């Protein structure tokens with residue numbers, strides 16, 4: 001009966017996004033359709049409105065998936081049209097001001113149109129794992145692996161993160177993975193790893209990101225043991241900026257740890273791994289499960305294992321021995337998670353500032369503040385942090401460093417950063433930090449990177465076939481795919497970033513930008529060529545009998 005009602009009503013909705021009205025009906029028999037039309041007329045044409053309760057959950061899910069798909073599609077199309085118009089206008093304006101013959105002007109405009117057509121074709125191209133040559137594995141996590149890869153057509157090198165859908169579903173991580181994709185697509189910041197494409201096949205989700213060859217902070221800390229105050233200040237300051245840049249977009253990371261702080265070619269830090277927090281199973285525990293966390297109870301158990309007698313150096317060595325194992329285990333390390341997150345009490349952005357405090361402690365002391373042989377004991381220590389936060393004397397932390405850590409590892413309502421990142425930036429430990437220029441300055445360490453495929457700053461991983469590569473699913477149209485029950489969960493995941501145009505990668509443009517006002521008023525053909533190159537890199541043009549060839553790596557606008 002319910003079902004019949006559902007079929008009789010059909011499903012309709014209207015979307016007024018970008019001025020486009022969409023109404024969708026799921027399949028009904030012609031007889032049902034006719035009956036419904038009659039009914040609609042009788043009801044004064046109100047039949048398209050949803051009777052929310054009459055719809056099954058699956059139908060509602062399908063409707064919302066279809067709605068999202070169509071809205072995304074039209075939104076993107078409108079934006080593309082607008083962008084195309086703007087590119088034409090920019091070029092026309094430049095041409096009007098330029099010292100170029102009419103013939104050259106026409107040639108350039110024709111060239112632009114040709115490139116636009118190719119660009120549109122490229123946008124329609126359905127990306128799949130087959131578009132990439134898969135190279136070395138550089139990371140493994142609970143849901144999949146990260147490896148470097150090369151796009152076959154452009155030759156561009158990326159990092160490909162591959163996540164197993166079934167695993168995400170099993171662990172209820174679907175919303176998290178969507179959050180990760182959304183954040184990466186939405187936040188365009190120097191401090192965040194850049195996302196170029198995301199796509200999926202039947203079994204996996206793929207994120208194609210920039211490859212950051214400097215390695216991660218976990219590896220750096222394992223190689224260096226501890227950092228000096230100045231070195232730590234540099235990385236902590238860049239982490240503050242990275243956290244701030246996601247908070248201003250109303251995202252909370254919740255899982256900030258050294259493994260998620262990546263270093264670029266020049267040693268500058270970028271935050272990654274959004275929304276895939278792997279809650280140690282203690283996050284499903286209730287408050288009483290954290291009982292037994294008093295100083296004396298934990299000391300007793302640590303005494304039994306000999307942990308309480310360890311010197312700072314011994315504790316550091318013990319930590320390092322366990323660290324990789326913890327990082328690659330399915331439960332992950334809880335060492336940086338805020339107590340309110342562990343207790344599921346409801347948490348806000350402050351939890352990321354707690355993680356910052358734990359990372360800063362590790363940078364200066366050598367191991368995180370609540371480290372214990374057993375991850376459950378670590379959770380207990382975090383929840384009972386007042387009894388367990390101790391600065392080893394041998395570490396000789398400066399009073400300012402201790403003060404900042406203590407103001408980050410504390411109750412939420414007293415935590416520095418609760419009123420914005422400005423509070424943290426103003427702390428005396430950061431005195432002398434030029435917050436506006438830190439990303440332009442030399443990093444504390446410049447990583448050794450010999451070529452674009454160099455992975456020396458990463459651990460070596462086995463090519464064992466945990467998550468076998470599969471062929472991408474058939475390309476028989478988005479609707480069929482969208483409505484297959486498995487993929488409904490991941491609708492809206494696919495993404496191409498054609499937007500981040502980094503003109504500093506265009507030879508000559510960066511210099512022009514630096515020397516303000518140096519750009520000639522009447523641009524030469526060469527400058528015009530630069531403009532076109534920004535729009536459409538990697539091409540050779542013949543202007544005024546000269547051939548100009550520029551190789552520009554703007555991967556998201558690739559191979560046009």
Ligand SMILES: Nc1ncnc2c1ncn2[C@@H]1O[C@H](COP(=O)(O)OP(=O)(O)OP(=O)(O)O)[C@@H](O)[C@H]1O
Nearest residue numbers: 138139141142146159209210211212216259273276
């Ligand atoms: N864009 C990138 N460039 C270089 N290395 C990367 C990149 N993304 C990830 N990595 C490497 O892969 C490791 C795992 O990545 P990430 O944490 O995103 O994966 P994950 O499966 O979500 O792991 P986790 O188990 O921590 O959730 C990182 O610690 C880093 O060493």
